[in-house]
Amino acid sequence: MSEQKTPDRSRADGAARATNPLAPLSRALLLTRLGLVSERLWRCFWPLATILFLAAGLVFLGILDWMLLEAAWALAVLVVVGAAAALLWGAIRFRWPSRQEALIRLDETLPGRPIAAILDTQVSGAQDSASVVLWQAHQDRMAARAAQAEAPAPNLRIADRDPYALRYVALLVLVTGLLFGTAWRAGTVADLMPGSGTAGLTGPTWEGWVEPPRYTGLPTLYLGDMSDDTLRVPENSRITLRFYGDVGDLTLAETVSGRTGELPSASTPEQSFSVMQAGDLTIHGTGGRSWSVEVIRDTPPRVSLAGEPDLSADGTLTLPFSASDDYGVVGGTVTISLDEEALDRRYGLATPPDARAPIELPLPLSLTGDRRLFSEVLEEEFSAHPWANMPVTYSFRADDAAGQHSQPATLQGPLTARRFFDPMAAALIEQRRDLLWARANGPRVAQILRTLSHRPEDVFPDMGNYLQLRTILKRLEAYNTAGLSPEHQEEVATALWDLALQLEEGDVGDALERMRQAQERLSQAMRDGASDEEIARLMQELREATQDYMRQLSRQAQQQNEDEDGSESRDNAIQLSQQDLQSMMDRIQELMEQGRMAEAEQALREFQQMMENMQVTQGEGGQGDSPGQQAMDGLADTLREQQGLSDQAFRDLQEQFNPNAQRGESRGNEGRDGGLGRGQSHEGGGEGGEGESPGQQGGQQQGQQQGNGGQPQTGQSQDGQGGTGDLAQRQQTLRNELQRQRDGLPLGGPEGEAARDSLDQAGRAMEGAEDALRDGDYAEAIDRQSEAMEALRDGMRALGEAMAEQQQQGQQPGGQQGQSNRQGNALDPLGRDRGGQGSDYLSRDSIGDGQAYRRAWDLLEEIRRRAGERERSESERNYLQRLLDRF
Template sequence: MSQEPESPLSAPSSGEKDLAQLHLGRKLWLARLALAWERAWPALWPALGIGGTFVALGLFDVLPVLPAWLHAIVLVAFAAGVLYALWRGLRAFRFPGVPPARRRIETVSGYTHRPLTLAADDLAGGRDDPKARALWQIHRERVLARIRALRVGLPAPGLARLDPLALRGALIVVLAIGTVVAWGDGLNRIARALSPGVGFTKGPAVVDVWITPPAYTGMAPIFLSAGKDDPARKNLVLAGAGATGPAIGGPAAAAAPVVVPEGSTVLAQLSGGWGTPKFVAGGFEAEFKPVADGTWKATAVVAPGTSARNLVVRQGTGDVASWPVAIRPDAVPSIRLADEPGTSSRGAVRVDIEGEDDYGFHGAKMYISRPRIELDTDDDEGEEAALKKFNASRVIDLPLPGSSVKAIKETSYHDLTADPWAGMEVTVQVVARDGADQPAVTDPVVITLPERYFRHPVARALVLLRKRLIFDPESREDVWNDLVNLGSIPGSFNNDSVVILALQTMARRLGSDEGLAAVDEVQKVMWETALRLEDGQLSLAEKRMRELQKKLMEALNRKDNAEIQKLMQELEKVMSEFLKEMMKGMKDMPQMAQPFDPNSTTMSPQDLQRMLDRARELAMTGNLDAARQMLSMLRELLENLKNGRFAQRPQGDQQSMQMLRDLQDMMKRQQELMDETHRRSQDGSRNGQQQDQQGAQRQEDLQKQLQDLLRRFGEMQGKVPKSLGDAELAMREALKELEQGKPGQAVPPQGRALEEMQRGAGELMQQMMRQYGQGRGRGPGRGFGRRQQFGALPRLLDPLGRPLPNAGNSASDDVEIPDESDTQRAREILEELRRRAGELGRPLVEMEYLERLLRRF
């Protein structure tokens, strides 16, 4: 029999009584909760066991392997088992009351006489006896004093007797192993276990990646794929391991890094597999989003500064696809002035720029600035606007050959003679930008803007009045008087009614307006009137011609064939008017014409017309680069026209050009002879010795002419190109074979001779340019004057006998202008394509192919 704890010697105070009551209440609640757990846990264990088994199956991804119908049955069975076990276990559950809690505390604390029960009892008899009440009170106080020593004890559900096989322990172990196996993908596996038909039925992961570089790079989209028709990959995926998928092209293609420009858009699509995929590139991650049953998509942009070595698609705990990549940063463009801005014979500012960019330029502007100038005006209202406009930097768009040209070498002309800054020193800077809007700036250059000189006295007077009005707007009254005086002597400008009306209009505007509003318009009219007095309609036609040339270059960049042809027609008309006005001016003012040199003939309008026609043909056949270069050459010729012809070229240069023409003629004749020799060798007909002897004679004549050309060039230049010597040796070998009646064996040396002559023509031109210069026509006296027939010129020469390579006025010096035979062949091919495209009976695939071919035209 257990012995009760010793009672205190004295009764507790009233405060201690209150604390004892509070402590007892807390102990009772804890005891009730412990009893509730001991009753509920055995009732919940069957349901928890069934649910734990389902979770274990889900973590091991077993259920998705089953057919969808069986998966659904198993899922329903588990759900029914859990619900039934819960209903059966909890239907008789009652939350414990206070008496059972007292008994639990007394039992755990070792009190055999149930003191808590006695403490809750009341005095049954002797309520009126003071001594009995006192004894009862002392007893209760002693019981309350023992409450601090009471214990609730831990719950004891007693599962051991309900689970004698210890299945609960095995389930815990299985759940722990499943958690480790499914680490990082546990929730996705449970989700698949709850979704019949989702999982392995989708098959292994298949990844497709589209990389679209920025449009300005001109690069084609890149397509990568992994997981298709790859048995090894399938086995790895089914085993739960990650794998690296090859790019299209096999393992060798995967080993080479995929070049990805900065700013590229990456679109990845994944089908099949399990788990939420993730796109990883360096330190950047992008989550896939579901778009359909088992299909995911992710989009990312390769931001500047991204340094990724691999593009990875990760799903679950492994990488389902990976490709080595090389992120290519967008290099900063480079731009510079090839030469200081100069002045053409027509008074236009010539700007030569050179530059490089990895993807090409998308715009260039020329900024012209100068120190601020204070105008003499007391008009506070219009002073600020006038000063702002006068001192504002001039911004001029420079033409570019196209956004895809990585290295540019462009020449442009700009008529700034009407600008108020004409005749002043200005600072010129060119700013070019690439497709990523990265700027490149040239070093500033100080030049003097060209100022036009007027010979007509009235035109010169108007220009002086215009300058006075610009720099001293307050002199409007004096300018008005001078305009009236000029209008009073119409005989000084041949009674031109247009000039009379212009003078009256300008005087009226200056006399009626009090502010600066009329000054700007009057300045424009003054300049246009001065131009009319000086050269009639020539300046207007020249201005219109420059505008059309600029629009035509822009249309070539846009590859708008309809607009190109329209502008070509307009340019032809305006150019004809320009040349007509120029010739008219020469007749009206013969004193302006230079003395005619018999060794130098003038350019004819037919020569320029042939150049324009050739440019039109090139554009129609799709050779836009050659058309652009031909138009640049035409523009250069027109800009450097002075008095209707070019200055004389040095005599040595004329001799060199004659030798080049002779070489071109020999190349043509060698080509014809080689074609005939080849036909005879194929036909097998000799017709005796006559044809062989004729061919040998022609080959010998060509050999002698080439020897004479080598002698002349050696006397003039001192050094003969080696390629021409090799051509002479090849001709000698061909002559030997022809003399022996072997035309088939004569064709190879004839071909070598032709090839060496073509190479020698280029070497001759290089030597000529080094000795005589390229003749870029910066000003008077530097153009070329020999008139040539365009159709008879060598292919690599312009209409004035200048070599096309390194002409210095196009985006790329290696653009070769096809000769007329090439252009004719291209035209015939284009007509044949159009004819076939018009035959509706052709197969659909062929029609679509023809349409794609014709699209560029």
């Protein structure tokens, strides 16, 4: 039966196509037309949709809750006018799509335009049966293809009309309002007046805020949202009220401001006042409210002292305290005044004092954390103040943001400061105090200073200090004759302070003298009953001075030659190791901590005697330098080479800022050998350089090689023109040499690893300097070279400690065993060969003596420091630079 119906159905379809060829496309054609309608509606009315989406989103987000009433109305009018304009613009441009436009759109989606072919008629060959059959077959194929048509999706892209994507912004606001806003308020848009739930748009209304003081950190309260009839607000909070409607519809009654005199009318549209006391706040009228106001009082800050004044290790006064406030302390003062009632008014203090204002200091505040409750420490240096170590009264006061002050916390005690234990330094400080106490003490101070300087050989170890005191004395006597002014008083006091510091601290470049003075100060402090903190500080100074002295002995032993004549006289000398010295100092400190000062002083005297009789020890002779000593010498050469490169880089940096001078010919850049513009070695700073012939360069290089045992310095060529190439290339060569020295270190253990780590750090700094030199950044190169030199010094220090550790274990750094007692006398306390000098080598006055070498080195470092200070005059810096170049 199916086979019989197929021809009939085909004939029916053919008849339907003949009658209406577009009948199969009716559904697709309808959808296409609807798509065109949506396209044209969106293209014409997208501004209207954008305005409506944006307005609805803002309403959902609650923008009307915090906008002023006038602003809300202005926004509403703006939205209505914009929406009307957008609607009119879209209505004018909109055109309803026709059926023919839908056919064309649908036909464009099909290959070969089959719909147009179906609607076409045969023009030629209509009388030819074969042509008619062919045309009919073509129509059937096009109809079959058109039957597969699907309605195209509408094209809603309007980027050309909305280049700023405003439609998406409005849609984002709408979606955000729906998801996170209060969409339920959309029904209350008509009630735009806060505080009136029933008045509508025509009745009176009000709004108000309570603003706590800013320093409280509390939020502002909106009175329209307050459901409780009791308000608790901080003192000095600001209340602002606004009345809308006819004047007199709403009035205010309050008893919280405490205002008197002429007051604004209760019906004034805007009211503003501060809450000063508890009371009532009432708004009379339609939609009015009433509150009972409670005031949270702002209490004054509090401050208390948590201890006694103390002296820290660095000589500063420390005094702990605590402060608190309900909203936080913002400042305060510390006042220190002289306690004349507790002062012993004798000697120079018996004179009526000159007027001197109390010491005013800002209260130290906590830099981090909550300032409502904190503990801090007052740290100040008062050693040079005229009231140092005198009885004073400390007064602490804290302030809060409201301008309230705490009750002062007072403490009576000494103005704790550094004390001087050298007798002459202490005497000078006492006379300085008397001079600053009153200018009338000038003649008395001059008389005592003249007495102190009567027998200088008995009290001054250095005649330079004596000459300084005589200069101060003559100046003071001259000022006394002409009338001592405050400026002259301060000048003499400053000079006395500087001289006392020199006497107390000594010459830090002389390690032996520094150690002796540290021992004397510690002994004097124990006799004077100094505090535990002062004794601990002086004990630490003694430890550091002793270590420095041991290092100086080591350098002396390296530079002195063997002296066979004095070897027998040293056989009976006392020998000490670092461990022995450490044990003795620990014992002294233990006795002092136990309060056994007499025993501690006796142990200190024994320590002094042992240090004076200390003998350096020597290993087996004739074996040459150990591998460790050779490594130390190599690192010293590398350090000198790096210093020379740094000096030359500094000169090149100077010449960059002096374009009028030829390279290497700056007036302030004279070299040691008379040439201009060369590095510290002065043999490779330029290509010959003016003022020096190539032959002279070769002679200087040869002399330098002879001074180094015939070996050219690292980074210099052996043709006598060392370092005439690029600075970066010389830096690279020096870095490679340092790596070779690092790989060849003969020591192990923690100290050896520390030395290798320091040398690794120096290598990285050299690499950075090399890169900076290649880039022409001399300032960066100098910084990296300074880091390299500091790391090299750390590495040499660690290497010396490693060698000393192996020596204490009875083995030389090169693996040799310790020798006999007599042979050991030629080694220093670190086990290194000191060149066989006799026991009197410390008193030698040769240029190779350790003290003289150390003094020269410290002097060179001081000249370098002063030459780098930019605040000095150009002429002075040029002079210092010439000193560096020449020496």
